[in-house]
Amino acid sequence: VSTQLHVMSIELEHAIGCNVEFKRISHLHPNQKHYVKALGATVVIGDLNDPHEQVFLRGHDDFITCLAVSHNGAMFATGQQGSNADVVLWSFDSKTQLCCFQEQDHGIDALCFSSDDRFLFSCGDIVDGRMFIYDTNSGLIIAWAQLFPKPTICVLAGGLVRDIKRRETHEYQFAACGGKHITMYHLDVARGELVAHQVGSAGKQVREYVSLCFSHDFEYLLAGSTTGDISVVLMKNRVVQTFFHVCGGGVTNVVCVPVADGCRFVAVGGDGTVTVMSGPSPVDLREERQIRLDGPLGSLSLSRDTSEVLAVSTLGTSFLIRHKDLSVKPHSQVAPGALYDVAYPAGISDHFLTCCGDSLVTLWDANDYAAKLRCSVGTRAYPLTVCATEDIFVAGSTDGRLNCWDCQQGQNLWHIDNAHKGGVTSVKLASNCRFVVSGGAEGELRVWELKTREMISHLKEHNARVNDMKLFPNDQYAISVGRDRCLLTWDLRSEKRLTAHRERHGGINCLAVQSNQTTVITAGQEKTMTYWDLRMADPVRSIELEEEVLSCSLSADDRYLATAGTGQVVKVWDVGQGAVVSSGAGHSRAIQKCVFSPDGKQIVSTGLDHSVMVWNCYT
Numbered sequence: 373v374s375t376q377l378h379v380m381s382i383e384l385e386h387a388i389g390c391n392v393e394f395k396r397i398s399h400l401h402p403n404q405k406h407y408v409k410a411l412g413a414t415v416v417i418g419d420l421n422d423p424h425e426q427v428f429l430r431g432h433d434d435f436i437t438c439l440a441v442s443h444n445g446a447m448f449a450t451g452q453q454g455s456n457a458d459v460v461l462w463s464f465d466s467k468t469q470l471c472c473f474q475e476q477d478h479g480i481d482a483l484c485f486s487s488d489d490r491f492l493f494s495c496g497d498i499v500d501g502r503m504f505i506y507d508t509n510s511g512l513i514i515a516w517a518q519l520f521p522k523p524t525i526c527v528l529a530g531g532l533v534r535d536i537k538r539r540e541t542h543e544y545q546f547a548a549c550g551g552k553h554i555t556m557y558h559l560d561v562a563r564g565e566l567v568a569h570q571v572g573s574a575g576k577q578v579r580e581y582v583s584l585c586f587s588h589d590f591e592y593l594l595a596g597s598t599t600g601d602i603s604v605v606l607m608k609n610r611v612v613q614t615f616f617h618v619c620g621g622g623v624t625n626v627v628c629v630p631v632a633d634g635c636r637f638v639a640v641g642g643d644g645t646v647t648v649m650s651g652p653s654p655v656d657l658r659e660e661r662q663i664r665l666d667g668p669l670g671s672l673s674l675s676r677d678t679s680e681v682l683a684v685s686t687l688g689t690s691f692l693i694r695h696k697d698l699s700v701k702p703h704s705q706v707a708p709g710a711l712y713d714v715a716y717p718a719g720i721s722d723h724f725l726t727c728c729g730d731s732l733v734t735l736w737d738a739n740d741y742a743a744k745l746r747c748s749v750g751t752r753a754y755p756l757t758v759c760a761t762e763d764i765f766v767a768g769s770t771d772g773r774l775n776c777w778d779c780q781q782g783q784n785l786w787h788i789d790n791a792h793k794g795g796v797t798s799v800k801l802a803s804n805c806r807f808v809v810s811g812g813a814e815g816e817l818r819v820w821e822l823k824t825r826e827m828i829s830h831l832k833e834h835n836a837r838v839n840d841m842k843l844f845p846n847d848q849y850a851i852s853v854g855r856d857r858c859l860l861t862w863d864l865r866s867e868k869r870l871t872a873h874r875e876r877h878g879g880i881n882c883l884a885v886q887s888n889q890t891t892v893i894t895a896g897q898e899k900t901m902t903y904w905d906l907r908m909a910d911p912v913r914s915i916e917l918e919e920e921v922l923s924c925s926l927s928a929d930d931r932y933l934a935t936a937g938t939g940q941v942v943k944v945w946d947v948g949q950g951a952v953v954s955s956g957a958g959h960s961r962a963i964q965k966c967v968f969s970p971d972g973k974q975i976v977s978t979g980l981d982h983s984v985m986v987w988n989c990y991t
Contacts, residue, residue: 378931378946381954382975382987386426386741387411389706389983390684394437395582395624396526398671398684401464402445407673407682408464410436412960412981415450415462420692420703423741428958431460431469435960435981440483440492445676447508449492451480459483459494461508471511476500482527486544491559493546495524503527503548505559505566514559515566521553528584530593530607533558538591538608547593549581554595554603556610572611579603579615585626587635592654596623600641604654613655619645619662625672627681629695638695640669640683648695663698665691687730705743707734709754711978714965717760717779718803721969724976725765726984727755733767735779738974738986745782749775757799759808766808768796774810774820788825791818798841798852809850809864811838817852819864829867833860839896840882844889853880853894861906873904873911884926884933886947893933893947895921901935901950915950923965927972932989934975936963942977942987958985 389411391397398409401417409416413432419425434454441448447470451459457479461471479497485508486493492506496519503524505514526549533543544559554571571593581603583596592613593605601617621642629636636650637657644665651657667687674681680694688708692701709729716724722738731754735745749755753771760766764785766776772795774788792812799810807828808820815834818827836855843850849870850862859873859880878897885892891912895901899920903913919939926933926947933945940963942956961981968975968989975987 377949377951377953378991379953380932380944380989380991382942382944382956382989384428384956384958384985385974385988386424386986387414387416387428387958387983388736388741388986389981390416390688390690391435391437391982392670392684392686392688392706392708394435395670396672397436397439398682398690399439399441399448399673400675400682401441402443402676404676408439408441408448410439410450411983412436413452414958414960415439415448417464417467423704427467429462429467429469430957431462431472432458433960438480438483440485442485442489442508443487444489447485447489449483449485449494451483451494453479453497457496457500459492459506461492461506461511470508471506473504473506473511475504475513475516476502482524482548484527484529484546486546486559487529487531491544491561493527493529493557495519495527495548498523503566514561515564517557517566517568520555520568521548521550523550524548525550525582526584528586530556530586531590534590534607536608545590547584547586549584549595552578552580554581554584554593554605569610571605572609577615583623583625585628585637587654588628588630594626594628594637594654596626596639598622600643602626602639602657604657616657618647618649618659619643621668624668624670627672627674629674629678636695638672638674638681640672642668644668644685646681646683646693646698648698661698663693663700665689665700704741705746707732707982707984709982710961710964710980711982711984712755712964713757714967714976714978714984715758715760716967716969716976717762717765718801719970720762721971721973723779724967724969725758725760726978727758727767729754731755731769733758733765733775733777735765735782736984738969741986745777745779747775747777747782747784749773756795756797759799759801761801761805763805764801766799766801768792768799768810770795772796772812774799774808786825788820791820792816798838800841800843800850802843802847803845804847806847809841809843811841811852813837815854815856817841817850817862829864831862831867831869833869833872834858836879839880842883842885844885851883851885851892853883853896855879857896859883859892859894859904871906873906873909875902881920881922881937882924884924886926886930888930893924893926895924895935895937901945903950913950922962923967925967925975927968927989928970929972932968932972934966934968936966936977936979938962940979942966942975942985944975944989956985956987959983
């Protein structure tokens with residue numbers, strides 16, 4: 373054991389992900405250079421043109437559900453779900469927290485700034501049942517009211533209240549919608565009063581409203597509904613004037629584009645359509661043109677120069693769209709579900725693969741974080757494990773199927789159905805590319821010949837799920853760990869188990885093998901990290917941990933070990949000293965997998981918070 377401590381520090385270089393399941397979560401910043409989005413419990417500020425330029429802000433402890441950027445761009449606000457449903461007000465320039473409002477519980481559904489950015493309107497969810505108005509300068513509560521409509525899905529600032537002759541008064545105006553209601557709120561700042569006024573419906577037609585947009589002069593309010601049409605409200609008498617149909621799947625967002633004469637709006641829908649409408653007034657709008665993108669669109673944000681919008685689909689794709697001719701430029705791609713595995717192709721450090729709960733295996737390019745290939749394992753299952761060489765990658769999924777694709781085109785080369793009952797939990801390719809070894813949920817290891825796709829060996833010794841597995845460099849020996857507390861080594865040629873080691877109490881989640889091929893490090897449910905010498909029966913060393921480690925990975929030179937798990941932190945250990953030398957916080961749910969790149973310069977971690985985090989390692 374070495375006495376000198378090797379020092380390494382890790383720094384978050386890039387995060388791939390966005391909370392696309394929530395609406396209005398990704399915004400263009402008024403400075404035209406940046407975007408602001410939420411990823412798990414982290415706010416990401418990114419450069420629109422440089423994928424390597426990202427700033428990460430942490431102040432929440434659960435998923436961020438809504439995000440609003442002030443009109444002048446100096447501030448933005450975020451609200452989260454969970455028991456600490458805080459609203460955090462951030463400064464954009466200093467990238468620091470200005471205020472944290474802890475009034476509300478259970479969840480925040482909607483946020484907006486007043487038109488002059490003096491006030492922040494915050495709506496709790498249906499359990500919290502309250503709405504607050506905060507002063508953004510002093511951080512004080514100006515007014516609060518019981519939530520109506522319940523739930524309030526969208527709030528919007530509408531300038532100042534106007535009297536019957538349409539002159540501005542001193543009261544602020546906000547619109548709120550949700551369920552079958554649209555409500556106008558009038559805020560008297562001096563008195564601290566928040567008064568609600570219902571919007572009258574037209575005849576007997578009932579709609580469920582999900583989005584709002586004021587016309588440029590605040591004389592009309594457009595409300596999008598779940599049935600895909602827009603109601604136009606005249607603000608003078610607060611009555612719905614007309615309806616017109618826009619798209620299917622609900623109008624999830626509408627923005628108003630200021631034009632010299634008449635009016636122009638862009639709407640996005642749950643059927644993936646982007647629609648431009650124009651007309652002499654909001655009552656006489658006509659559809660100008662429409663395009664369809666890859667999936668339902670949740671976020672829509674207009675740029676400061678009003679030439680383009682940023683639309684984000686629930687499948688994880690961001691598009692920059694010019695509304696003049698609806699020309700589309702895909703901006704970035706994220707994985708929209710929980711992530712279960714990440715792996716580098718053998719010896720290649722600038723590409724990595726992830727397994728996502730949306731049933732896709734994705735090949736990412738580490739140079740610009742673009743998704744080179746996205747391959748589906750089918751509609752009823754999702755991939756749990758993946759491995760790759762420079763030519764092919766193989767994934768095992770929850771329905772027990774093994775799939776193989778080529779790394780160039782993403783073409784499905786072959787599949788093996790029912791490779792394991794209950795799902796494939798681990799898969800490894802031989803370095804000579806002649807066979808693949810898979811581990812299953814019921815404890816069996818199976819060896820498949822690549823040429824014939826036939827099972828040439830079946831090794832059943834584990835009596836519970838195989839959690840992790842490695843092949844030795846000569847392809848003759850394998851080592852596996854399982855839920856049954858066992859660490860087993862195998863001779864694949866003679867199909868025999870060679871050695872068996874057992875933890876005392878808990879299942880083993882992961883293992884790492886040093887290049888001397890005798891030292892093995894495991895971690896698992898006992899919250900310990902254990903060093904084994906395969907030639908000795910008892911553990912060489914055991915280190916107590918504060919968390920259950922779900923994944924570990926050794927650097928190529930055996931000096932450092934990266935671990936991650938339920939503590940949501942990536943830790944780098946000095947292997948000889950058994951001490952943590954660096955740790956990286958960024959994830960907001962359990963980390964399922966972390967892995968060193970083959971050159972040891974980066975670590976990639978993936979987790980249940982729908983994020984892929986790329987860390988730079990500095991030694």
